[in-house]
Amino acid sequence: MQGVTRRSLLPIWTPAVDLNMSDEKYDFDFFVIGGGSGGVRAARVAATFGAKVGLCELKLDAISTDHTGGMGGTCVLRGCIPKKFMVYAGEFTDECEDAKAYGWDIPQKPTLDWKKFIGKKRQELERLSGLYKKNLTSAGGQCFQGRGHVIDRHTVRVNDKEYKVRHLCIATGGRPSKPPIEGKDLAVVSDHVLDLDELPKKIVIVGGGYIACEQACIFHSLGVETHFVFRQDYVLRGFDQECREFAQQQYSVHGMKMHPENSPSKIEKVDGKLKVTFEPKKGDKWSLEGVDICLLATGRNAVTKGIGLESTDVKLDEKGGVIVDKHSKTNVDNIWAVGDVTNRIPLTPVARMEGMCLAHHLFGPKDSKTQVPDHDVVASVVFSSPNLASVGLTEEAAIEELKDFEVFSSSFTPLKQSLSRKDIKCLTKLLVDSKTQKVVGVHMVGAEAAEIVQGLAAAIKAGITKHTLDITVGLHPTSAEEFVTMWAPKRVYKDGKLQK
Numbered sequence: 001m002q003g004v005t006r007r008s009l010l011p012i013w014t015p016a017v018d019l020n021m022s023d024e025k026y027d028f029d030f031f032v033i034g035g036g037s038g039g040v041r042a043a044r045v046a047a048t049f050g051a052k053v054g055l056c057e058l059k060l061d062a063i064s065t066d067h068t069g070g071m072g073g074t075c076v077l078r079g080c081i082p083k084k085f086m087v088y089a090g091e092f093t094d095e096c097e098d099a100k101a102y103g104w105d106i107p108q109k110p111t112l113d114w115k116k117f118i119g120k121k122r123q124e125l126e127r128l129s130g131l132y133k134k135n136l137t138s139a140g141g142q143c144f145q146g147r148g149h150v151i152d153r154h155t156v157r158v159n160d161k162e163y164k165v166r167h168l169c170i171a172t173g174g175r176p177s178k179p180p181i182e183g184k185d186l187a188v189v190s191d192h193v194l195d196l197d198e199l200p201k202k203i204v205i206v207g208g209g210y211i212a213c214e215q216a217c218i219f220h221s222l223g224v225e226t227h228f229v230f231r232q233d234y235v236l237r238g239f240d241q242e243c244r245e246f247a248q249q250q251y252s253v254h255g256m257k258m259h260p261e262n263s264p265s266k267i268e269k270v271d272g273k274l275k276v277t278f279e280p281k282k283g284d285k286w287s288l289e290g291v292d293i294c295l296l297a298t299g300r301n302a303v304t305k306g307i308g309l310e311s312t313d314v315k316l317d318e319k320g321g322v323i324v325d326k327h328s329k330t331n332v333d334n335i336w337a338v339g340d341v342t343n344r345i346p347l348t349p350v351a352r353m354e355g356m357c358l359a360h361h362l363f364g365p366k367d368s369k370t371q372v373p374d375h376d377v378v379a380s381v382v383f384s385s386p387n388l389a390s391v392g393l394t395e396e397a398a399i400e401e402l403k404d405f406e407v408f409s410s411s412f413t414p415l416k417q418s419l420s421r422k423d424i425k426c427l428t429k430l431l432v433d434s435k436t437q438k439v440v441g442v443h444m445v446g447a448e449a450a451e452i453v454q455g456l457a458a459a460i461k462a463g464i465t466k467h468t469l470d471i472t473v474g475l476h477p478t479s480a481e482e483f484v485t486m487w488a489p490k491r492v493y494k495d496g497k498l499q500k
């Protein structure tokens, strides 16, 4: 086959497979379908180990479809990165508020040139997408633009050409799903709201998960009339209950219009705008009119349909995700899957870890310690305003799993806001195993929580005890120092029961 070259720089260690003995009947040792966080990491590391690697990805577009995507995948083009740019864009509103309280004279209301912002965002994402391709090809991998289709367990078709592959990796990620609401075609999904030509005046955001919370806070901070509608009494099911309540209370302090225990039942067009009708858990139906955008942030589905998987015996779970073992292997010996398509933990660093471990497992040194991804104690953060960052057990999970533990928590006004928006509060929380004194959970709601909890996540992995935190000298004055100055437990549980 033309154009496929084995990387000349062979690794200095002993690879897991003898790459010089690879079967000539294969065009590639390793072929990846999907150029997102997981796929590119797997392909790039495998190429670095000297494997003959190919990867295919759809053509670049902000909106993902069966035929559009782009190198870098969801995280780079319609996830983490554009979302974080929007978070930053919105933060200047609060900064201006704080600045005034600190004595700055801001003569007129600052305005945002949305077209300028979105133009810069598009330019930067295109650059990043190009970098993903460049990094893979410089590692020796080959990149194809086109839709990958599995013909059989050793054959992939891209752009009408078939390739024989020794190992195949499915890394096709996920795409947003819409619930069966009347008029749902009038609503948009997260791909769209991260790439709007114009900023809406009035937006309805449906869902209570990561995306809904982040987007609601972003649009509210950008001055858009934001209606945040969710089914439960509190947002972010699965997070620590005290943190959920605290975050939700802080969202309303910022003035956002929250509509808990409501679901949309109908979306229609009236006089060129949207009318969205809701059914509350209790009470009568009600509607919002004059809505520019209705975002359905109600979950995502693994991309496993229409890519030829049915021509293999690869087993899917009940939600359509690829079932894999601890090495990311499917039930078919040479087919592997990493990232969101496997419905494990749908986060970028997790997809990357799975890709990295797979490459090590297949092509790395035999004694590599990074062959099995570790899904235990994975930190996560909701980039809402304020951030909610979390690692380890929640208080509710600790009651079930640990039974004997102590809760340390503190809520306070961050120093910066003590001269400005005094109703802005921060919550820090630690859970400690009573028997071992090990820290088993860290949670924070507040500015920069993500930056702070990252370090504590590493400390938990290293088995840090409460005593070590107690003898750690804080950095003053910071919000982070609360984690080393919470001496007395707020609550103590014995045998899963709260002690008086």
Ligand SMILES: Cc1cc2nc3c(=O)[nH]c(=O)nc-3n(C[C@H](O)[C@H](O)[C@H](O)COP(=O)(O)OP(=O)(O)OC[C@H]3O[C@@H](n4cnc5c(N)ncnc54)[C@H](O)[C@@H]3O)c2cc1C
Pocket: 033, 034, 035, 036, 037, 038, 039, 056, 057, 058, 064, 068, 069, 070, 071, 072, 073, 074, 075, 076, 078, 079, 080, 081, 083, 146, 147, 148, 149, 171, 172, 173, 174, 190, 211, 303, 307, 338, 339, 340, 341, 345, 346, 347, 348, 349, 351, 383
């Ligand atoms: C709005 C939003 C915000 C997010 N924010 C964060 C965050 O802040 N932090 C975080 O950790 N995670 C975040 N995530 C989650 C994160 O983006 C995903 O977990 C991550 O991108 C998954 O990587 P992946 O490689 O599994 O899949 P993807 O990145 O989705 O990549 C899959 C790729 O496969 C391609 N593809 C699909 N089918 C084919 C085919 N047949 N042929 C060729 N190519 C194909 C797609 O075009 C896509 O590029 C966010 C997600 C969303 C939607």
Ligand SMILES: NC(=O)c1ccc[n+]([C@@H]2O[C@H](COP(=O)([O-])OP(=O)(O)OC[C@H]3O[C@@H](n4cnc5c(N)ncnc54)[C@H](O)[C@@H]3O)[C@@H](O)[C@H]2O)c1
Pocket: 179, 180, 206, 207, 208, 209, 210, 211, 212, 214, 230, 231, 236, 237, 263, 264, 297, 298, 299, 300, 345, 346, 347, 380, 381, 382, 383
């Ligand atoms: N900061 C981050 O790390 C980040 C940000 C965004 C997304 N993500 C990842 O992407 C994944 C998907 O995010 P998501 O927010 O789409 O999903 P999610 O699973 O976090 O939330 C979906 C929400 O939609 C609600 N919902 C579902 N069906 C509904 C219906 N019919 N009517 C009303 N509400 C309904 C659910 O109750 C839930 O609150 C997340 O699980 C997360 O792992 C991560």
